[in-house]
Amino acid sequence: MKTVYPDSKGRYGQFGGKFVPETIMFALEDLEKGFLEAINDEDFQKDLEHELTHYSGRPTPLTYAGKLTERLGGAGIYLKREDLNHTGAHKINNAIGQALLSKRMGKKKIIAETGAGQHGVAAATAAARYGLECKVYMGEEDIRRQELNVFRMKLLGAEVIPVSSGTRTLKDATNEAIRQWVSAVEDTFYLIGSAVGPHPYPKIVKEFQSVIGFEAKAQYKEQHGGKLPEKVVACVGGGSNAIGIFAGFVDEDVKLVGVEAGGKGILTGLHAATMANGREGVIHGSLTYLLQSEEGQIQEPYSISAGLDYPGVGPEHAYLKSTQRVDYQCITDEEALEALNILCLEEGILCALESAHAVAQAIKEAKSMTPDENIIICLSGRGDKDVHTLFEQQKEEDSHDH
Amino acid sequence: MKTVYPDSKGRYGQFGGKFVPETIMFALEDLEKGFLEAINDEDFQKDLEHELTHYSGRPTPLTYAGKLTERLGGAGIYLKREDLNHTGAHKINNAIGQALLSKRMGKKKIIAETGAGQHGVAAATAAARYGLECKVYMGEEDIRRQELNVFRMKLLGAEVIPVSSGTRTLKDATNEAIRQWVSAVEDTFYLIGSAVGPHPYPKIVKEFQSVIGFEAKAQYKEQHGGKLPEKVVACVGGGSNAIGIFAGFVDEDVKLVGVEAGGKGILTGLHAATMANGREGVIHGSLTYLLQSEEGQIQEPYSISAGLDYPGVGPEHAYLKSTQRVDYQCITDEEALEALNILCLEEGILCALESAHAVAQAIKEAKSMTPDENIIICLSGRGDKDVHTLFEQQKEEDSHDH
Amino acid sequence: MTTRMKEFQTLKAPLFVPFITAGDPSSEATVDLALALQNEGASALELGIPYSDPLADGPVIQRASLRALKNGMSLEKAIKLVSVMREKGLTIPVIIFTYYNLLLQLGEQKFFELAAQHDIDGLLVPDMPFEESKELQEACLQHDLSFISLAAPTTSRERLKEIGRTAQGFLYCISSLGVTGTRTSFANDLDCFLENAKASSGVPVLVGFGLSSREQMQQFEGKCDGYIMGSAIVKKIEELGPELVNMETKDKAIAAFSDFLSKVVPVKVYS
Amino acid sequence: MTTRMKEFQTLKAPLFVPFITAGDPSSEATVDLALALQNEGASALELGIPYSDPLADGPVIQRASLRALKNGMSLEKAIKLVSVMREKGLTIPVIIFTYYNLLLQLGEQKFFELAAQHDIDGLLVPDMPFEESKELQEACLQHDLSFISLAAPTTSRERLKEIGRTAQGFLYCISSLGVTGTRTSFANDLDCFLENAKASSGVPVLVGFGLSSREQMQQFEGKCDGYIMGSAIVKKIEELGPELVNMETKDKAIAAFSDFLSKVVPVKVYS
Numbered sequence A, B: 001m002k003t004v005y006p007d008s009k010g011r012y013g014q015f016g017g018k019f020v021p022e023t024i025m026f027a028l029e030d031l032e033k034g035f036l037e038a039i040n041d042e043d044f045q046k047d048l049e050h051e052l053t054h055y056s057g058r059p060t061p062l063t064y065a066g067k068l069t070e071r072l073g074g075a076g077i078y079l080k081r082e083d084l085n086h087t088g089a090h091k092i093n094n095a096i097g098q099a100l101l102s103k104r105m106g107k108k109k110i111i112a113e114t115g116a117g118q119h120g121v122a123a124a125t126a127a128a129r130y131g132l133e134c135k136v137y138m139g140e141e142d143i144r145r146q147e148l149n150v151f152r153m154k155l156l157g158a159e160v161i162p163v164s165s166g167t168r169t170l171k172d173a174t175n176e177a178i179r180q181w182v183s184a185v186e187d188t189f190y191l192i193g194s195a196v197g198p199h200p201y202p203k204i205v206k207e208f209q210s211v212i213g214f215e216a217k218a219q220y221k222e223q224h225g226g227k228l229p230e231k232v233v234a235c236v237g238g239g240s241n242a243i244g245i246f247a248g249f250v251d252e253d254v255k256l257v258g259v260e261a262g263g264k265g266i267l268t269g270l271h272a273a274t275m276a277n278g279r280e281g282v283i284h285g286s287l288t289y290l291l292q293s294e295e296g297q298i299q300e301p302y303s304i305s306a307g308l309d310y311p312g313v314g315p316e317h318a319y320l321k322s323t324q325r326v327d328y329q330c331i332t333d334e335e336a337l338e339a340l341n342i343l344c345l346e347e348g349i350l351c352a353l354e355s356a357h358a359v360a361q362a363i364k365e366a367k368s369m370t371p372d373e374n375i376i377i378c379l380s381g382r383g384d385k386d387v388h389t390l391f392e393q394q395k396e397e398d399s400h401d402h
Numbered sequence C, D: 001m002t003t004r005m006k007e008f009q010t011l012k013a014p015l016f017v018p019f020i021t022a023g024d025p026s027s028e029a030t031v032d033l034a035l036a037l038q039n040e041g042a043s044a045l046e047l048g049i050p051y052s053d054p055l056a057d058g059p060v061i062q063r064a065s066l067r068a069l070k071n072g073m074s075l076e077k078a079i080k081l082v083s084v085m086r087e088k089g090l091t092i093p094v095i096i097f098t099y100y101n102l103l104l105q106l107g108e109q110k111f112f113e114l115a116a117q118h119d120i121d122g123l124l125v126p127d128m129p130f131e132e133s134k135e136l137q138e139a140c141l142q143h144d145l146s147f148i149s150l151a152a153p154t155t156s157r158e159r160l161k162e163i164g165r166t167a168q169g170f171l172y173c174i175s176s177l178g179v180t181g182t183r184t185s186f187a188n189d190l191d192c193f194l195e196n197a198k199a200s201s202g203v204p205v206l207v208g209f210g211l212s213s214r215e216q217m218q219q220f221e222g223k224c225d226g227y228i229m230g231s232a233i234v235k236k237i238e239e240l241g242p243e244l245v246n247m248e249t250k251d252k253a254i255a256a257f258s259d260f261l262s263k264v265v266p267v268k269v270y271s
């Protein structure tokens, strides 16, 4: 059952590939070469591990959520605490990995795209730490909505470049980053933020995020006399935290559940449920499930959590859906908010709205499982960044009540 | 050189003690008894360690700040990363410890004071995790300034109680928490937020924060073949992170530096430099250095960092100053801001404004030290909470420039 | 001990010790209020010194403190004010109620000098528990001042014995947990506590904290030697404040205050 | 290959292939613009299909895409529009320039049917590099369409050989890194790249990306068989947009467009 994808063309079954202008093909090949060399280089692996341990604070704990478990009365709930990483989410695992790779490849400049700013901050952080020049492309609309994250990137020494094309959001920022990469491939590394984009990006991001899964597996086994959990649940935006935690379990007899943002409900059209509701298509150089119009124009997704509203999804998830190895479900804004509240009240953990989608799904599933079964949730990030959203949400609800 | 204080009356030299109404003396004795029992109970220690490890993510790393070191060209800089704790600062070490103690003592309710909300959030977090009812006293003025932290405490299930007495800030919230404790000592635990207050609080808080120092020492020694650093630097508000990290080094031949908030400069009167500029006095039940008027009315301190503007200081620090074991210095707002920026740019770490005071002092001292000497800075917390302040600060500066 | 305090100790129960904050609503009014209290039967006066951080006080006295601080009141000024009261005929003992920090900053030496100069009879430091107070208690003895000790329902029997044994002036028994302020119910095992307090001390045992009416005092009849009343009085002063500082309404306000007092001072009070 | 394309391949250098976005500023205008281009010497036409996420395009063509999308343009409509052009006298080859996703959603089958019905000559998919395009290239061959391949200065010599060997219609050599858009300097080793391109392919080699003036083209004289010009033309159309959609000013606008073209089309162009 060992995974053998992607193939030499970067395909996961029919998904993935490199649908990019010829001008970057060279850079992608160069990147793949550099990446393969790096991961086979013991020194690189040592550096990476050193930085994850001594800079980002890995291993992150696997926390037993005793009170939550008791409240649900079903399966035991364990939380893989990516929220405890430096900068507050799993994003930094990948940013550190790619930044070190960039350095190793002799590229002194990195560019990155960002939506709400999470990956932008992670990239700017890694750039500062490793002495790289950093430009972050960000939609004008997102810049307006996230001025504090913009400021934070600047504090870290990054230049934030407004993107005014298209809908002025994440997808356009990604387009723009790719475009700009094209014109500066020689000295510039494109540090992508999720397990998306043209091959070999999905593979690279998975590699750097798989530490989540392998750590969780080892920790769980140690706590449970070598046994494995029954289920692993993770939220899916582009799919990097999910593919990272799944990596530890995909070749085992463990049920895997990916959770997309159901937004205001699939029927309203306001969602980011790419796999539930998208069709095969090409986005950012990759063939995958995609939210698009009849004719193929990419549609703007919606979710209360900024990190999940990506109109595509990493190609490996598309593949894992097609093979039914992973079960993909949707959770609405409302369900996610409720789960966030419950986790806060029961365990004192304010998780990211993205992660709350995974929590909500696990809550649903735990109830119909038995107390001798266990679920690991990938708590991909902390909720500090979402407090303002939650606060406004609350105010709105309060005003409806009156 | 082993430390033997506090004495049976809770005195550190002439400092400390229990200057509280007779009504709480009973509770303080009860607390001391409960505390001593707990720390001598292996199960309690195991529980505590379990929670610090599996919930809060300890040990926190000791990060070598290579780029910063290079920039300074002097002593090597190491960062003890309390910012990577759950909830983002060292405060949680103490909150977990006291909450577990509360539980062990059969007290189902906790109360806490908070200034900007950091300790309030930590206390509410621990309360949620351990199933305790939580009330947080907070000055009305602080509630107004920190609505998001108030909201966060509520998310965690805590009740936030506005305090309208005095200057409506931290010192008044602390007064009020003590007053309220008096009326509910039987089932209520007062979870204090720093190494201040009447005996045995300074001792308890030190105990729960000393994990910082012992971890840092072990980590440093492991990285340096058993040697010790030349210097340890920490910021001092009430003094809990400082006393915690000093605990690992105070009995060794290591220079210790505590850094108070110099605000807009000592001469302006706008500062929180209790030890540089205060006189002996009583605050919150403890005899210590205190910012006060000629006649003994407690004065409102000022610092750009909300966590340092406490008009008193933990009694053990007063003692360590009087014995000259620790060197206490001041850092102004401006210096702290600059240090925060430098650390951000060089290491990709956005630290708390409080911690930036320690960074600024270390930067000063490193320059006059040699490259074979090393400094450990206690990075007490992350700066996410301060981004808004920094942002406003920047806007202000920008507007002055034009 | 001063002669005034000795006399106080011989008064017949129930004793009545009211508390007012010096400087609230003004220094002048404090003098008038003190005299009115004596007229209405106060056995002694607790003169509160306003403090920025009154740990043991509830909102009513906190507010009084703030007002008095705004008027520039201080420990030294308050002590000096007692001479004015004496000149105007105040003969009952005056106990200075001050948080420790104010005393510390003034300096004990200076305090005792001023106390002697201005006919002070006692000292009560609400945030100085028994353990911390030995030296100060002795210093008071040396300076003929009564150091007033407090005991609470939560005070252990041993401690209570010790406190009672060394008590000077009178023993202040706190009737309920919490801070000062009027309240309607009291600690349950209060009877037992008062019994122990009386058994252990040779000075009058007074009950205080939260007493606001004659009816409440009657609950303790026979179980103690008298009562302390603070917040209820300070609240009345707060109400009358504006009138008390207005020359034209001052007399009327003092009359209203006296009228209020006549309804709350314990019955059969010696005067 | 269509006869039109065959003829195109026999034209004398320098060939000139302009790019316009279908539906910008309107379907009608697109037809008129195509004819004007032919009149001014275009050897073939690249007809761009507007796309929400045009990865290979710079701001000028991005804006054109947005305008065209607002006008409801689509791949299918654009293909059908070519019949209108043909009716009005367009005889040069038309190459559909479309991002892969649009083609994927329309369906290849449907695309080939439409292409045949509406006299399309070629297909260019800017986000479909050589590796991914084999099948589509073959399908194009089968349907008499030329699949236009691209090569870049960063393309390795081996790849370039492969690309050149299988190139249909013409070989599109990207003159600089980056996206479409006018620029002033070009990749350094361009000469070498073009030499290799010519050596490896049996079809005309055209240079494009960023050409905006006759002077720029002259740099490549003798080193290639012609030029592709996109953004410079689309920018002119953007300027003339409002006039192009106004019945009263339309003719004047087309005249201005032709005038502009006459100044940029390469000299000695066959027409």
Ligand SMILES: Cc1ncc(COP(=O)(O)O)c(C=O)c1O
Binding pocket: A089, A090, A091, A118, A119, A193, A194, A195, A235, A236, A237, A238, A239, A240, A241, A242, A306, A307, A308, A352, A354, A355, A380, A381, A382
């Ligand atoms: C906390 C958190 N979780 C999840 C995601 C979604 O990304 P991915 O699906 O790549 O893990 C994000 C993206 O910003 C995030 O910040």
Ligand SMILES: Cc1ncc(COP(=O)(O)O)c(C=O)c1O
Binding pocket: B089, B090, B091, B118, B119, B193, B194, B195, B235, B236, B237, B238, B239, B240, B241, B242, B306, B307, B308, B352, B354, B355, B380, B381, B382
């Ligand atoms: C990050 C951080 N550091 C330091 C402090 C100061 O507290 P202490 O002196 O008790 O460590 C605070 C208080 O809120 C804090 O939040």
